[in-house]
Amino acid sequence: MAPDHKLPEKIEPFWRENLDIPEFPKLENNLNVDVVIVGGGITGLTSAYVLVNEGLKVAVLEANKLVNGTTGHTTAKITAQHDLIYDEFIRNYGNNTARLYYEANMNALRFIQKTVEEHKIDCDFKVQDAYLYSTTDEYAQKIKTEADAYEKLGIDGGIVESIPFDIEVKNAIVMKNQAQFHPVKYLAHLIQIIKERGGVIFEHTVAVNVETGEKPTVITRDGNRVTAGFVLSCSHFPFYEGLGLYSARMYADRSYVVAVKAKSKYPEGMYLSVDKPSRSLRSASNNGEELIIVGGGGHKTGQETNTLEEYNALGNFSEQVFEVEDIVYRWSAQDLTTLDKIPYIGEITVDQPNILVATGFRKWGMANSTVAALLFKDIILKRKNQYRDLYSPSRFYAHPSLKNFLLTNADVVKHLIKGKLEIPQKNVDDIPNGEGAVISINGHRKGAYKDKDGKVYIVDTTCTHVGCECEWNSGEKTWDCPCHGSRFSYTGEVLEGPAEKPLQQYDFTMLDNVTSDDSGY
Structure with a gap:
């Protein structure tokens, strides 16, 4: 069913609207640097920022335009509340692993906040509590179990009685002191700092392969070469897999977003339903005007053909919950999920320690991208990092990774045969x-x-x-x-x-x- 308000014809996130994003040339020659970064989203640019701050010579290669991929299509919540995961992590991997995951993402949040304050970045950064809520009895019990996990791990939060919307909620949980921001405004400032501190950036430069060795070389589609001490693959899906079998160890999801203007003011907080279909809520400021960002409707890429109905469903949900004046933007995003729901960050394979990868953020890339940048920095500078084993791409837990590996690849075979x-x-x-x-x-x-x-x-x-x-x-x-x-x-x-x-x-x-x-x- 179509919403009462017409959907915008253009599919474009408002994050890039009316913003002066610097443009950069295409790579036209060979380069030698300390670190070459493939990918100009939040992972690549944050990595470049922390590395130029350490005095390293850094080059960033972006296949299209900066901040135009998943980063530019996010809902931009900076949080360690990544759906119902902590009880699952405790059961599958133990308290220590679950706690490390929480700490890593909270450290990333604090890093972003410190960076914003240090450079006085006007990016609408705002501390917000994050909520999960259920509308069914089944998921109400799961939220209760998740609250028990919060208590075991010492997470600041717990069960709350209600949320400030006209939604029949069975149960809800809060994680205190999370945050939201405008990612493109944030990264636009980091880009300027990267330039000032000697980093070089190239757009419309497609990396296609790596020649391995003591000093690996990234080869571009046009045949230009960038040789470096380290290669960082920050291109959402790894542009180079080596023998890491990343295609077999992740699956892709699409999700949808509409931005609406409403007559009433949005309350504080960021919200996510745990029932299906999921619904995500947060506010945003667009030239002084308040927008409500409504997301959800995820499905595996290529396995839902009438995606216009996903936008219509978000429009209908918005009109049921808010007094909508207009639906002003719509866009979608693609995210990758690993076998065990923890991103792959680190050496792409055990025998290629100077080629590093960050992928599989499972829709929670604002915090995990910063985790990746900080971890990359410590690996390159040969410093200890307590999260290195947690995120290591070479890990392989027998449960549930083996089961998920078989299911993921059985699904690939099914669709391969079905299409033929x-x-x-x-x-x-x-x-x-x-x-x-x-x-x-x-x-x-x-x-x-x-x-x-x-x-x-x-x-x-x-x-x-x-x-x-x-x-x-x-x-x-x-x-x-x-x-x-x-x-x-x-x-x-x-x-x-x-x-x-x-x-x-x-x-x-x-x-x-x-x-x-x-x-x-």
Whole structure:
């Protein structure tokens, strides 16, 4: 059901709206530096910031534009309250591991706060309590169990009786003194400091491989080379996997966000429902005007084709809870989840100690990205860090990691086979302007998109990563792979990895007759 208020046609987060983000040139020559960082989001830029502060020569390579990936599409909560995890961590890994995870993220929060205060960064940083709430009896009991975990771990928080919304809540829990901010304003200031302290940044520079050795070399798509003492892979999905099997050890989720204007003032706090579908709430300031950021509706990438309904559902929820004046922004984000729900941060493999990776933040990248930057700094400077083993990518817990490894890869195989066996029934004439669909051309599975003027774009739907078949995403107008989360534009260009090559494209005007039975070529 569509919301009462019309959704914005443009899919764009407001974080980048009316902000002067510096632009940087493409890398045109070879470089030698102390550290090369691949990825210009919060992980890469925070890493560059802490390393230039240590006097190291740093280069940042960004494939697109800075802060335009997952960082630019976040809800920007800085918190150690990462859904219902602490009871699960205690049961699976013990009190010590669970406590270390909490401490690592709280240290990251304090680092961000200190950085904001030290440099007087105007980024709407605000200390807020974070809440989890349930609307069902089943999850009310889970919240009670989570509260017991808080008590065991000494977490500042516990059960609360209500939350300040017109939502029928069965139970809720608070974690005190968390925070929210404007991530792009924060990072825009760090970028200036990185430049001032000798760091170099390149945009539109795609890293495609690493030559390993005592001094590894990052090779770009254009053939330029950056040699360094350390390579940091901060590109959401690792641009280079080595033998780390990251594709097999993570899965990709998409989630959705709308920003609404409401007649009444938003109360304090950040909120997340633990029932399904999840609903996330926080406030934000946009040029002095209050917005409410409403998120949720997660699903595995490529396994939900009518994503426009996810936006509509968030719009309907907003109108049920608030007096909505207008829905002013909508956007989506993609996140990676590891087998045991703890990010992989550290040496990409045990035999490549000078290539470091940070990935698998499970929608909680604002704090975990800063954990990664601080951990990278200590590894590079050969300092002790008590969180190193916790986040080590080479860890492998028998329970539940082995079970999740088998389930994740069984799901990949299922979708690989399913895509190959599907027989598309549509032809180009069945597709309305502004929509896309899978069609059959001479018995071969292809993807077609027809723009508002009726121009048709044809691509091969076979993902260039491992060959799974992409599905059409109607809400985003993209081709999404259900196996490892690669995403492509309707013209076939790579939007998100692990795929590096675009989908094969076909010129529709060169085809004599495209139908479900006969393409003419």
